[in-house]
Amino acid sequence: MSRNPVVRRVAIGAVIAAAYAALCMLLQPISFPALQFRLSEALCVLPMFFPEAVPGLFVGCLLANLLGGNGILDVVFGSLATLAAAWGTYKLRRWPLLAILPPVVINAVVIGIVLHYAVGAPLLLEMGTIFLTQAAVCYVVGYPLYLLLNRSSFFNPAAKKTEK
Numbered sequence: 001m002s003r004n005p006v007v008r009r010v011a012i013g014a015v016i017a018a019a020y021a022a023l024c025m026l027l028q029p030i031s032f033p034a035l036q037f038r039l040s041e042a043l044c045v046l047p048m049f050f051p052e053a054v055p056g057l058f059v060g061c062l063l064a065n066l067l068g069g070n071g072i073l074d075v076v077f078g079s080l081a082t083l084a085a086a087w088g089t090y091k092l093r094r095w096p097l098l099a100i101l102p103p104v105v106i107n108a109v110v111i112g113i114v115l116h117y118a119v120g121a122p123l124l125l126e127m128g129t130i131f132l133t134q135a136a137v138c139y140v141v142g143y144p145l146y147l148l149l150n151r152s153s154f155f156n157p158a159a160k161k162t163e164k
Contacts, residue, residue, distance in 0.1 A: 013056035020060025081110035
């Protein structure tokens with residue numbers, strides 16, 4: 001990886017954006033319907049390691065929503081919800097189990113409203129299902145991913161001392 005810190009930050013953000021968008025598109029049948037199970041949301045743990053993940057997740061979500069989303073409301077508000085959730089995760093990074101909560105709550109509310117207006121889904125039902133699927137992805141997939149990455153010196157410089 002480049003020794004130039006700006007290039008490194010941009011590269012990390014770009015890789016995260018590409019990974020998020022690629023996962024959404026690869027799993028498109030479950031990423032965009034009214035009953036969403038967006039596996040790419042497991043990447044929402046990455047702001048606990050890199051601040052560059054905040055814009056990376058936003059750009060990745062924006063690209064995914066442009067390519068396969070539920071219209072302009074999803075592109076705008078869904079992407080902004082991911083930005084807010086990633087920022088919340090970054091701010092709460094010292095408490096990993098709590099840091100995973102912003103993507104669950106923010107997406108449940110915002111995406112629930114977006115899908116209510118975009119596809120006519122019942123509002124409270126949509127918020128509830130998004131909450132449950134987000135919680136499943138973020139805690140059942142994302143938290144183990146966090147634990148795994150936290151053991152790597154690339155993601156956690158303090159882990160380098162324990163690797164030897």
